[in-house]
Amino acid sequence: MKAFSYERASSVEAAAKAAAGTRGAKFIAGGTNLLDLMKLQIETPTHLIDVNDLALDKIEATPEGGLRIGALVRNTDLASDERVRRDYGLLSRALLAGASGQLRNKATTAGNLLQRTRCPYFYDTNQPCNKRQPDSGCAAIGGFSRQHAVIGVSDACIATHPSDMAIAMRALDATVETVRPDGTTRRIPIADFHRLPGDTPHVETVLEPGELITAATLPKPVGGKQIYRKVRDRASYAFALVSIGAIVQPDGTGRVAVGGIAHKPWRVEAAEADLPKGAKAVTEKLLAGAHPTEQNAFKVTLVERTLSAVLAEARG
Numbered sequence: 001m002k003a004f005s006y007e008r009a010s011s012v013e014a015a016a017k018a019a020a021g022t023r024g025a026k027f028i029a030g031g032t033n034l035l036d037l038m039k040l041q042i043e044t045p046t047h048l049i050d051v052n053d054l055a056l057d058k059i060e061a062t063p064e065g066g067l068r069i070g071a072l073v074r075n076t077d078l079a080s081d082e083r084v085r086r087d088y089g090l091l092s093r094a095l096l097a098g099a100s101g102q103l104r105n106k107a108t109t110a111g112n113l114l115q116r117t118r119c120p121y122f123y124d125t126n127q128p129c130n131k132r133q134p135d136s137g138c139a140a141i142g143g144f145s146r147q148h149a150v151i152g153v154s155d156a157c158i159a160t161h162p163s164d165m166a167i168a169m170r171a172l173d174a175t176v177e178t179v180r181p182d183g184t185t186r187r188i189p190i191a192d193f194h195r196l197p198g199d200t201p202h203v204e205t206v207l208e209p210g211e212l213i214t215a216a217t218l219p220k221p222v223g224g225k226q227i228y229r230k231v232r233d234r235a236s237y238a239f240a241l242v243s244i245g246a247i248v249q250p251d252g253t254g255r256v257a258v259g260g261i262a263h264k265p266w267r268v269e270a271a272e273a274d275l276p277k278g279a280k281a282v283t284e285k286l287l288a289g290a291h292p293t294e295q296n297a298f299k300v301t302l303v304e305r306t307l308s309a310v311l312a313e314a315r316g
């Protein structure tokens with residue numbers, strides 16, 4: 001591990017200021033992703049700003065009838081919150097489909113949104129990887145690509161975003177709240193938060209350097225049957241090959257976000273109009289323009305079949 005300095009921020013303002021003042025600084029929350037990456041020297045921050053003392057660990061009702069989830073709310077606490085279980089069951093189920101109990105006890109809402117890809121070549125510092133080292137190449141293209149993305153890919157990167165929670169948040173139309181290093185705040189719709197790889201796959205979100213996430217806000221509940229189905233190689237403790245987060249209303253309309261297939265949570269609102277027609281019609285629009293490799297072409301069929309199972313479950 002490379003040497004780094006460390007401080008514990010005592011306020012949001014102090015954290016933002018510290019980030020602005022030190023080149024190469026990074027925030028650390030639960031540390032379940034960042035520390036692993038530091039040990040492998042994939043991430044080499046010069047300075048760590050520990051945000052765990054910030055008062056960002058509350059889940060509060062918003063005046064609009066939704067919920068404001070503090071950036072430091074642990075995945076376990078979020079999944080078990082009575083209001084989340086009752087009104088945003090999709091979010092609770094997606095969280096519980098991720099990682100393990102011990103990891104969820106540490107992992108935070110902000111850290112989960114910002115966790116990095118599980119592409120094996122990203123973790124192997126002997127291999128070229130444009131995400132780890134810009135302009136070095138992509139070992140996954142032409143390599144083992146069974147786990148990789150089938151849509152929104154580029155010639156520079158075909159990695160997927162690994163978060164389960166983010167899929168639910170995309171279907172629930174969450175908004176990410178932040179503070180910039182200069183103290184100004186902004187609200188970013190989750191649809192715009194994660195980026196596709198393009199020719200800069202190392203830039204994964206629209207966050208500016210040093211911008212601190214303070215919360216994720218959910219609009220008022222939309223009801224419906226809320227289902228999260230994750231298909232993976234093992235029954236637990238594995239990332240999704242394909243996952244579907246769906247909200248299905250009694251009249252058959254609804255929303256669908258898909259995980260395991262793109263560099264960001266994948267949702268195509270125009271495809272949702274076809275939900276009453278069934279999984280095939282929706283999948284055709286959801287995956288229009290898909291560009292799978294020979295090894296992961298099965299994901300296209302898997303999306304349709306998983307969605308079909310979700311719709312059958314919703315119909316009871």
Ligand SMILES: Cc1cc2nc3c(=O)[nH]c(=O)nc-3n(C[C@H](O)[C@H](O)[C@H](O)COP(=O)(O)OP(=O)(O)OC[C@H]3O[C@@H](n4cnc5c(N)ncnc54)[C@H](O)[C@@H]3O)c2cc1C
Nearest residue numbers: 029030031032033034098099107108111112114163164213
């Ligand atoms: C073995 C294993 C299995 C896993 N399985 C799954 C799984 O199946 N599904 C799944 O979804 N996840 C899984 N995870 C990932 C886990 O959910 C993430 O590691 C976790 O959510 C990250 O949260 P954290 O608070 O520990 O983040 P950290 O590791 O502390 O930080 C992650 C990133 O977020 C940044 N950051 C943290 N807080 C803030 C903030 N407030 N503002 C701005 N930047 C911030 C950090 O600088 C860092 O870049 C797994 C992890 C492990 C180790």
Ligand code: SF4
Nearest residue numbers: 119129130138157158
């Ligand atoms: S798919 Fe992306 S993360 Fe994986 S090796 Fe290629 S550039 Fe790196």
